[in-house]
Amino acid sequence: MPQFSPPHLAALAVWVLATIACVTAGRRASPGARWPRWFCWALAALIIIFWAGEYVADVILGVYTVQFTLPLQLTDLISVTAAYALITRRRWAVELLYYWAFSATLQATLTPDLGHNFPSVYYFTYFGYHVGALLAAAFLVWGLRIQPRRWAAARTLAATLGWAAVAGAADLITGGNYMYLAWKPAHGSLLSLLGPWPWYIAGALGVGALLLGVVDVVTRLLWRLDHNAGDSDSPEYHYRDSEPARV
DSSP, X not given: OOTTSHHHHHHHHHHHHXXXXXXXXXXXXXXXXXXXXXXXHHHHHHHHHHHHHHHHHHHHHTOOOTTTOSSOSHHHHHHHHHHHHHHHOOHHHHHHHHHHIIIIIHHHHHSOOOSOXXXXXXXXXXXXXXXXXXXXXHIIIIISOOOOOTTHHHHHHHHHHHHHHHHHHHHHHHOOOGGGSSSOOSSOOGGGGSXXXXXXXXXXXXXXXXXXXXXHXXXXXXXXXXXHTTOSSOTTHHHHHHSTTOO
């Protein structure tokens, strides 16, 4: 799919508008409101439907292969983490989702590696779980105000490296290209600027660490500004309600 084509821009517009709407609503929710919990469950269900639906489509269309369609991309882990974070609101899951979403998922949404265009089912599945993860991260952190802890970005980088080790082993066994460790994506992305294989892998690690650091700095700056604004709703309320004494 051409980047920033009308279908791509439409998906980006849905993401921006939905984020503004759900974050605004979440921040205005009263402490006793039940709708945020139902919204979390509904969004989690949609993410899983879109994510699993892509694999169902692969099977139906006869294109499922162990080389390319096992759930070993970072996107797969992010989708499952998003659903888990929405349902449980456990802080460690929210942190992983948030930093992954606004680094890896954001990059994949802005520069999609997608060989299909609207109205293909893959258009809807791809943007369904990518936009869903971004929406979930924004709602949990900025709508329900579950603040990421210090070193959350570093823990996210460590988790990413652990998952990359699993994907790399799978690449060796299957001859696949999970997490793009064997070759670059076919369509233009940030990896296209990082040199040939295998050097772009080291470059991707550096860029990933840099992006996580930038997200962390910006998040803490925005959180401080938000706290200094003196909003009447306690920033800690939704976290205490969802995860008492589990930190």
